[in-house]
Amino acid sequence: MDxxxxxxxxxxxxxxxxxxxxxxxxxxxxxxxIAAAGRRGIAVQREQVRELWMEAHRRFSPFxxxxxxxxxxxxxELRRAIWSEMKYRKELDRPFPGALGLLQRLRASYRIGIIxxxxxxxxxxxxxxxxxxxxxxxxxxxxxxxxxPDPKLYEYALQATGCPPAQSLMVxxxxxxxxxPAKHLGMRAVWVRQGLALRQYSPSRTSRPxxxxxxIGELEGWLAAWPSAPPPL
Numbered sequence: 317m318d319x320x321x322x323x324x325x326x327x328x329x330x331x332x333x334x335x336x337x338x339x340x341x342x343x344x345x346x347x348x349x350i351a352a353a354g355r356r357g358i359a360v361q362r363e364q365v366r367e368l369w370m371e372a373h374r375r376f377s378p379f380x381x382x383x384x385x386x387x388x389x390x391x392x393e394l395r396r397a398i399w400s401e402m403k404y405r406k407e408l409d410r411p412f413p414g415a416l417g418l419l420q421r422l423r424a425s426y427r428i429g430i431i432x433x434x435x436x437x438x439x440x441x442x443x444x445x446x447x448x449x450x451x452x453x454x455x456x457x458x459x460x461x462x463x464x465p466d467p468k469l470y471e472y473a474l475q476a477t478g479c480p481p482a483q484s485l486m487v488x489x490x491x492x493x494x495x496x497p498a499k500h501l502g503m504r505a506v507w508v509r510q511g512l513a514l515r516q517y518s519p520s521r522t523s524r525p526x527x528x529x530x531x532i533g534e535l536e537g538w539l540a541a542w543p544s545a546p547p548p549l
C-alpha cells in the first residue's frame with residue numbers, strides 16, 4: 317500500500333522531549349553530577365556535560381549517562397560512586413506548551429497513541445499532565461517489557477490497535493528510537509527536533525523521516541501540508 321496516499325488513522329507519539337519537556341530534570345541531574353564530582357575535587361562544567369550528552373545521542377548510545385560518566389571519570393569504582401549519588405527526578409517533567417491543545421484538536425480527526433520508553437506509571441503521569449483523556453492507547457516499555465528501538469514494541473502497538481503501518485504516523489524526537497523502527501515497519505514518521513538528539517541523522521535513505529519539525533506545535537501545519545510538502549533532504 318502506498319504510504320503517500322493511504323488515509324492516516326492513528327498518530328503515535330513518543331513522550332519524553334516530544335510531548336513532555338525533560339529539560340528541567342536533565343538540568344537537575346547535571347547539577348547533581350557536577351556536585352558529586354566537586355565533592356571529590358573534580359571540576360566538571362555544565363556545557364561539558366551537555367556536549368557529551370548530545371554526542372552520546374548522536375552516536376545512538378543506548379545509555380547516554382553511562383557514556384558521560386565514562387568520559388568524565390576514570391575507573392568503575394569512581395563512576396559507580398558518583399552514579400549512586402544521582403537521581404533522575406521525573407516529577408520535574410512538564411508537558412510542552414501547546415501539547416494539550418494539540419492532542420485535543422488532533423483527536424477530532426485521528427486516534428491517538430503513545431509508544432514510549434518510560435518507567436512504570438506512564439499512564440498516571442500522562443493523566444497528571446491532563447493529557448491522558450485525549451489519548452486512546454498507551455504502549456510503554458516498563459509495562460510491556462519491550463523497549464525502543466526494538467520494532468516489536470511498534471508491532472505490538474499496531475496489532476493491538478488494528479492499524480496497518482501505512483495508516484499510522486510516529487512522532488518522536490529521536491532518529492534511533494522513533495524514526496528508524498517506524499520506517500522499518502512501513503509507518504510514516506515525523507522527527508521533532510527538540511531536546512538533546514539534534515545531532516542525530518538517518519543512517520539510510522529508507523530510514524529518513526517523512527517530515528522534520530522544530531517544535532511539537534508545528535505538527536498540525538505539517539499534517540495540513542502533507543503529502544504535498546516536500547520530503548526532507
